[in-house]
Amino acid sequence: MSLPEVLLWQRLKGSPQGIAFRKQHPIGQYRADFYCAAAKLVIEIDGAAHDMGDRPERDAKRTVWLEEEGYRVLRVMGADVLKDADEAAQAIVSYAAAPPPPPSAVPLPVNGEDFA
Secondary structure: OOHHHHHHHHOOOOHHHHHOEEEEEEEOOEEEEEEOOOEEEEEEEHHHHHHHOOOHHHHHHHHHHHHHHOEEEEHHHHHHHOOOOOHHHHHHHHHOOOOOOOOOOOOOOOOOOOOO
């Protein structure tokens, strides 16, 4: 685990506000930095390495797959954790506690009409 991940784990491992988190949790072919099953929330801690090479494309592909599988994905900058780990952890807990937004409504065809 990176230093930002260690700092967050120190704050998330005790189920703050009754919300349980797991570290290095496998999901499909991926491993989430942190996972909250109750909120179906994947938390990824991004550092400078996430901006290099093919990493941005790999991260985007991973996020798309996770979201298609019904997970919410929260990306947190490692620099923000290093700046104030308590604040970052509280933001994660608050996000996990919030209900997910409703799925976007797709209008249905009227009287059997097709959409163009």
